[in-house]
Amino acid sequence: MDSCQNCPILKKSIFYNQNSEDPIQYPHLKRQLSFKKGQNIFDQNTSPTGVYCIKKGDIKVMKTDGHGNDTIVRIANTGDIIGDDIILSQNEFKKSATAMTDAVLCYIDKTSFNHLINNKGVVVNLLKKTLNTLRKAEEHICSCHQKKVISRLSELLMDLKKKNGIRENAQWKIDLNLSREELAMLVGTAPETLIRSFAELKKLGIISGQKVIYINDEEALENMANSISYERNTLACPM
Amino acid sequence: MDSCQNCPILKKSIFYNQNSEDPIQYPHLKRQLSFKKGQNIFDQNTSPTGVYCIKKGDIKVMKTDGHGNDTIVRIANTGDIIGDDIILSQNEFKKSATAMTDAVLCYIDKTSFNHLINNKGVVVNLLKKTLNTLRKAEEHICSCHQKKVISRLSELLMDLKKKNGIRENAQWKIDLNLSREELAMLVGTAPETLIRSFAELKKLGIISGQKVIYINDEEALENMANSISYERNTLACPM
């Protein structure tokens, strides 16, 4: 087993503690696991016995309603923790996780994890990460409430650009490691509707490409993400 | 200033610490504030200088897109903390809070709050609260993605029942302290659509009443909340 002290992603993880007044006990019940693209990490109906710290790869966290309707709740990356809500009552755990790329995760036993969060630095790091995730979730809720599909798709593309985008001359290149169906599950719509919004953005010249896409007009995409919501004719001056 | 030790809601707050190995420092830069129903606590464009612990009352946390589209992100109650995401970068604070009932909040200065979360028990309590809020937010995201308005409204009513419902014979009585517009902002739809869904539930005999409503058929409401999502004809056996 590698020691956590030398982990290349230590600084990105919640286990990195700048001020060493309260030195971290690294997990001793840790196991490093590898997953192939598409492989399931845990599923909605099991009670997990620990948490996972992502060393490498993209993990989709999903929820299914049993009628074949899946939602991708979020995508977790290097340094993120998944399954941490076992801290709450365990039996309400109702999410699944799947590797979207080949991935390496460190499994940390529940007891060990509970011990680790006795460390001030670690809890605070985890709290910050959680608050950040919550903020993003709340922003997504607003989008769902207020915006049309094409707008939410534009938001998603801006997000992906921020995370995985590569600048190429005047364009941004994004290698979507996502099928159209997965994009639909992120945006919250049917695959067909997503495909049509996608086509619309292409027709407008804002993006191009298929699996690898290019953002040709970043400003237009930003506008699409922000301004196209349901709107009423609010009379400026009802005089 | 009242001392926190004697606060009647101490046990509901994040400042309550069972194992006293690491005794809590109660906030010393605390101010108790009263708000009237409808009064604004902080708004989206200000950078708050501290957090609020709710002693009494219901607080709606909202987000506006500037085009008159508001969303109620969540309703916070006794023992909850609002504004705690000042722990993250302050300038991204983009929510407002308004009292839905007469309310009493304790304002805690940012410096003081940062000091308080040095206490293990307090951070862990806050972390648990945040994880719980996140879980609810993620569940709401799934509902938005998968369910129709009438279904989301049913979910909301079940929630309100759980929080404020009073058993009356075979029924549940809920005093909605919410206008139809507010209900719409919670469910994520237009007021007219909400009103129609409301009417539909009444027509089905599942609920009755106006501002004070009665759940006549809890099971039917539960079913409505769970089962009515968009569904495809998944062929059972395509042989």
Add this chain to the structure above:
DNA sequence: CTTCAAGAATGACAATTGTCATTCTTGAAA
């Protein structure tokens, strides 16, 4: 190269939801 299957795309249509106009209710103030 051909075959084939899975994903992507598109057309047609229906269901849901949003928008606007109008009317009905309700409760507070005069």
Add this chain to the structure above:
DNA sequence: TTTCAAGAATGACAATTGTCATTCTTGAAG
């Protein structure tokens, strides 16, 4: 009580989105 304004409700219609059927692409396996 009467008046009036704000919220609630409803009708009519349009826009968006979901569903199903079908076709087109693409890439892997033989």
